[in-house]
Amino acid sequence: LRNSFAPKAGKQNLRHQYYLQPQASSSKVAILGAAGGIGQPLALLIKMSPLVSALHLYDIANVKGVAADLSHCNTPAQVLDFTGTSELANSLKGVDVVVIPAGVPRKPGMTRDDLFNINANIVKTLVEAVADNCPDAFIHIISNPVNSTVPIAVEVLKRKGVYDPKKVFGVTTLDVVRANTFVAQKKNLRLIDVDVPVVGGHAGITILPLLSKTKPSVSFTDEEVEELTVRIQNAGTEVVEAKAGAGSATLSMAYAAARFVESSLRALDGDTDVYECAYVQSELTELPFFASRVKIGKKGIEAVISSDLQGLTEYEEKALEALKPELKASIEKGVAFAQKQT
Numbered sequence: 001l002r003n004s005f006a007p008k009a010g011k012q013n014l015r016h017q018y019y020l021q022p023q024a025s026s027s028k029v030a031i032l033g034a035a036g037g038i039g040q041p042l043a044l045l046i047k048m049s050p051l052v053s054a055l056h057l058y059d060i061a062n063v064k065g066v067a068a069d070l071s072h073c074n075t076p077a078q079v080l081d082f083t084g085t086s087e088l089a090n091s092l093k094g095v096d097v098v099v100i101p102a103g104v105p106r107k108p109g110m111t112r113d114d115l116f117n118i119n120a121n122i123v124k125t126l127v128e129a130v131a132d133n134c135p136d137a138f139i140h141i142i143s144n145p146v147n148s149t150v151p152i153a154v155e156v157l158k159r160k161g162v163y164d165p166k167k168v169f170g171v172t173t174l175d176v177v178r179a180n181t182f183v184a185q186k187k188n189l190r191l192i193d194v195d196v197p198v199v200g201g202h203a204g205i206t207i208l209p210l211l212s213k214t215k216p217s218v219s220f221t222d223e224e225v226e227e228l229t230v231r232i233q234n235a236g237t238e239v240v241e242a243k244a245g246a247g248s249a250t251l252s253m254a255y256a257a258a259r260f261v262e263s264s265l266r267a268l269d270g271d272t273d274v275y276e277c278a279y280v281q282s283e284l285t286e287l288p289f290f291a292s293r294v295k296i297g298k299k300g301i302e303a304v305i306s307s308d309l310q311g312l313t314e315y316e317e318k319a320l321e322a323l324k325p326e327l328k329a330s331i332e333k334g335v336a337f338a339q340k341q342t
């Protein structure tokens, strides 16, 4: 498995030279919500990718300055800015990957579902434009509540007659990034070696790290499993509380989203060894959407990996059953919202 949002190892050159490699840089990426807390650092990280030829930055305000600033970095991607709904369509023309971090973040005391009323409409409107202007693009949805915004996006695409289940991803990479970090710290492992699949959804108990499937194989006491699982499930809240009203995770999220974009670009570029966890349409359980590892290829998801759900521990089996009612309700809420719209 390779999930390397990092320069390939083995070269003695300075890291920054990687970003200047005269490699084919042919993909176009759009960020919708590009002037926000996630959008800005994400734009910087994507601007550093040698696989990107154009980076389209869209927001309802403040995006001109972000684009002017970024455009001075001497990396190949051409940066273009688009402000407001009148420029939304143009921001999407010819784009291969659309990343959506548009929407409001949590404040202390809120759940992700408390964001539904505002973010559901934002995601619906943006995905309608994606359907009209770049229906073949990979769509990465970051806006919360992901458990509901992905079903909303899917309903919009279905209504527009352009839904491809292989190309719609709820971004749960941050859960994997956190699980890898916390497990490596707890077990004194090299960070680069650790890979923990995280399944289910992206809110509270629906986030289920499968610690028994950690690579390399590690043994945990029952107490360690409980402590790590709860910390991974509450890691978003940990950041929301530390930021004390100034928003939720932005930098770690940008890092995680950039890794997912880079993986998608490698897949589009013909790499046949790309695996990531994502919240997608799924038949792994009785729920229509479920996060798991997926294999990504040129045309999107090539396989949903079922083996991670086999041979679970009793703790994981119970946690899997316990998350289903909440995840089901969030999916149904998203679908009902989208179907109610004209």
Ligand code: NAD
Pocket (backbone or CB within 6 Å): 032, 033, 034, 035, 036, 037, 038, 039, 058, 059, 060, 061, 101, 102, 103, 104, 105, 106, 115, 119, 122, 125, 126, 141, 142, 143, 144, 145, 146, 171, 172, 173, 174, 175, 202, 247, 248, 249, 250, 253
């Ligand atoms: P932010 O408020 O800093 O930025 C949001 C940006 O979206 C702003 O620039 C705003 O102008 C823009 N925006 C609002 N309405 C828009 C519209 N209709 N079209 C385009 N842009 C619009 O928030 P943030 O910290 O960047 O978080 C954004 C979202 O990402 C939140 O919903 C948050 O909960 C979510 N999030 C998800 C994960 C995850 O793991 N999936 C992690 C962190 C945050």
Ligand code: LMR
Pocket (backbone or CB within 6 Å): 105, 106, 112, 144, 174, 235, 236, 237, 239, 240, 248, 249
């Ligand atoms: C996260 O996991 O950090 C995000 O979903 C943001 C949040 O509200 O916790």
